[in-house]
Amino acid sequence: MAGLTAPLLGLQKKSLREQALSALRTAITSGELEPGRHLVETELSEMLQISRGTLREALRQLEQEGLVSAGPRGRLSVRHLDEKEIRDIYAVRAALESLAARTLCELPERQHVTESLHRAIDVMTAATSGSLEERIESDLEFHRTLCRLTGNETLLHSWESLEGSIRMSIMFAGLEKGVSNMSVDRHRDIVTAIDTGDAALARKTILEHMDTAAANLVS
Amino acid sequence: MAGLTAPLLGLQKKSLREQALSALRTAITSGELEPGRHLVETELSEMLQISRGTLREALRQLEQEGLVSAGPRGRLSVRHLDEKEIRDIYAVRAALESLAARTLCELPERQHVTESLHRAIDVMTAATSGSLEERIESDLEFHRTLCRLTGNETLLHSWESLEGSIRMSIMFAGLEKGVSNMSVDRHRDIVTAIDTGDAALARKTILEHMDTAAANLVS
């Protein structure tokens, strides 16, 4: 828990609020702040060396992202996910990413898209020999790229709002299970489907990928 | 603009932050705070009769919902939507609601669902003779109900995060255009499709509805 302050003392480019946000996100999705844990404002603000006001702004955003949940009298605690919630999260994720895949198929200029996705896959490939965290990171980056390339800012924003919940799902289910979803081949299939421009196929590929992923997590 | 304080002085059950949030949401989606308008914290806090700290928490959430956008040095202004953004918002909305329709079709116990949706349609029907605002309200309530009935909290939350943007789309395009999408019959079709349990049909019906709606808004 002492490490919580470190990220803050580092690069001072962003506002304290954003730094606190990142630090808290990391602390929660890494399990440093375990699910169900009660978050006391005074405690956290002291840990992060920031004032309560600044901290509260960050907490609001975390609440919106679904990483912390509010109890009675505004008491916040780290959200705890059950299996149904994980399935629900992945259902929404599937809906968003299938839209992304469909959109990309309809793009007139797909050369650049395919290139970017291949680069993302290369990163994933390089990470296969790395740590679990690295593999998860590269996987999420691939999917985020999928959404970003559509040029639909709303879609990207919605996906990013869900990202925290996705990370919690993986963490809650266990990193090993989570990583089992990150086969490079499966992702290559997605890119191939998009490359052909077959929207129905691309959508189907994504939906199956998400289905498998969710099933692996809750099994 | 003077009316901005009224909602706050009313029911004092919710926290000031939540009241400010509602008041600002209403002010923005009603056009009282026009798109592009620069939001000065001291100005707003004085208007709403709350402190800046409390206000800032509300503004963070509005930012997350896409109703206000951040400029350089944290300057906030009311978001301005162009036609592409409206199309993008409706694409995401369509993805979410088609998931909702599909999910509802797969529910074993659809009796209660159908009843609730019919009630929502009755409200819409009653609103046909009402004001534009009432009609919009009842329409959104129908679609929100669609998401709520799935029992997927994440889906509902994602939809609600988008709700502000949807309202802005309607307002930006003009209330008349927006209301043209609110044919009771079209919505009855959706319920019918769900009632039959045909997921593919329900999905298709929703997607077409959203497509038409978006087209009407940007035309």
Next chain:
DNA sequence: CTACGACCGACTGTAAACAGTCGACTTACG
């Protein structure tokens, strides 16, 4: 007339203090 520089005002970022509320523990009374 123009260009440069110091001041000034407006806002946001951040911190610290104040107030209210709920729960837990204690104590006194039956």
Next chain:
DNA sequence: CGTAAGTCGACTGTTTACAGTCGGTCGTAG
């Protein structure tokens, strides 16, 4: 011994005050 009132402590809700920064303006020198 059990119960109910009272008190204490811990947190959140909210406000007020302070600091830093950017942009504009006014004056002066070239």
